Amino acid sequence: MSAQILSGKIFASEFKEEAKKQVLALKEQYNITPGLAVIIVGENPASKVYVNNKHRTCEEVGIYSEVISMPADTTKEQLIAKIDELNYRQEIHGILVQLPLPEAITKEEADILNAICPLKDVDGFHPVNVGKLMIGQDDGMIPCTPYGCLKMLQSAKINIDGAHAVIVGRSNIVGKPMGQLLLAQNATVTICHSHTHNLKEICRSADILVAAVGRPHFITADMIKPGATVIDVGINRIAPKKLVGDVDFDNAVEVAGAITPVPGGVGLLTIAMLMQNTINAAKLQLAK
Numbered sequence: 001m002s003a004q005i006l007s008g009k010i011f012a013s014e015f016k017e018e019a020k021k022q023v024l025a026l027k028e029q030y031n032i033t034p035g036l037a038v039i040i041v042g043e044n045p046a047s048k049v050y051v052n053n054k055h056r057t058c059e060e061v062g063i064y065s066e067v068i069s070m071p072a073d074t075t076k077e078q079l080i081a082k083i084d085e086l087n088y089r090q091e092i093h094g095i096l097v098q099l100p101l102p103e104a105i106t107k108e109e110a111d112i113l114n115a116i117c118p119l120k121d122v123d124g125f126h127p128v129n130v131g132k133l134m135i136g137q138d139d140g141m142i143p144c145t146p147y148g149c150l151k152m153l154q155s156a157k158i159n160i161d162g163a164h165a166v167i168v169g170r171s172n173i174v175g176k177p178m179g180q181l182l183l184a185q186n187a188t189v190t191i192c193h194s195h196t197h198n199l200k201e202i203c204r205s206a207d208i209l210v211a212a213v214g215r216p217h218f219i220t221a222d223m224i225k226p227g228a229t230v231i232d233v234g235i236n237r238i239a240p241k242k243l244v245g246d247v248d249f250d251n252a253v254e255v256a257g258a259i260t261p262v263p264g265g266v267g268l269l270t271i272a273m274l275m276q277n278t279i280n281a282a283k284l285q286l287a288k
């Protein structure tokens, strides 16, 4: 039997409807419109697509949005000065610096992200927000991609409590925060990476398998326990117009119980949760 397809489109539209209501309520009660600023440095074509998607979704939900394009030779100091300007602007509640940064300033990524005021850090990458997630303090920002995966699992009523969740990938953006979120929901969490032994066996023991590797077709059907839930975070462009995930979807769909497609999966949830984080940021700043 073929798996249930967890459509990012359907869940994202559910979350966006929810966001729209909150935007209206903020307007009515406090006369504020949540505002998001996205900074894009250089000319990465994929980044441009994502940033446009974010801008369009803001319009759809009623969030004010600004896209700030800076040249590829922008220095760390210039970028931090721009971030500072946004930190002080009251109508901007969320700030996102699109990654990856140009090579010349890649090494400065941590300093740059740390310059964002934690209350405006809608990516949830600032150490203060990372720490809050780690200790279970719920007034921080949760990184959009893992947050979207969690909300989708909950909305689809997939059991997390006591489940074995295996995450392949340990990045600060996806793998590690995904592990923390699932742990907080009482999953037993295993995080795998490029040094993991017996990857296939570990994956096969997963009730929930999250793939965040960045390699096309890395997770094959024989690595999936029959009936498991498979979340494919990977975005791999294998031809100009062909996007695939990390999971060999066509074969995996015959083994899994539920599975997310690529495209049309987790990517759309990431953007929906960015909207929610911007709203949460506006609410947090209201309380300050």
Ligand SMILES: NC(=O)C1=CN([C@@H]2O[C@H](COP(=O)(O)OP(=O)(O)OC[C@H]3O[C@@H](n4cnc5c(N)ncnc54)[C@H](OP(=O)(O)O)[C@@H]3O)[C@@H](O)[C@H]2O)C=CC1
Residues within 6 Å of the ligand: 145, 168, 169, 170, 171, 172, 173, 174, 175, 192, 193, 194, 195, 196, 199, 212, 213, 214, 215, 233, 234, 235, 236, 266, 267, 268, 270
């Ligand atoms: N859908 C969305 O919204 C988003 C999608 N993505 C996509 O998700 C994917 C992962 O992104 P990100 O986490 O940033 O990627 P990173 O490159 O930062 O991390 C990849 C992880 O995969 C691990 N890995 C690599 N090769 C292997 C292997 N052979 N066996 C086991 N583990 C391995 C690495 O291990 P090690 O640490 O040992 O090197 C690393 O932890 C990418 O395709 C990216 O484009 C990312 C963000 C959002």
Ligand SMILES: Nc1nc(=O)c2c([nH]1)NC[C@@H]1CN(c3ccc(C(=O)N[C@@H](CCC(=O)O)C(=O)O)cc3)C=[N+]21
Residues within 6 Å of the ligand: 049, 050, 053, 096, 097, 098, 099, 100, 123, 144, 145, 235, 243, 262, 263, 264, 265, 266, 267, 268, 270, 271
């Ligand atoms: N500071 C920062 N925050 C991020 O959240 C961030 C980032 N940098 N850098 C890159 C990754 C990747 N990411 C995606 C967002 C949307 C889709 C998305 O919309 N995907 C659609 C369509 C994609 C397409 O057609 O190209 C889909 O999967 O159906 C994918 C990936 C956010 N990221």
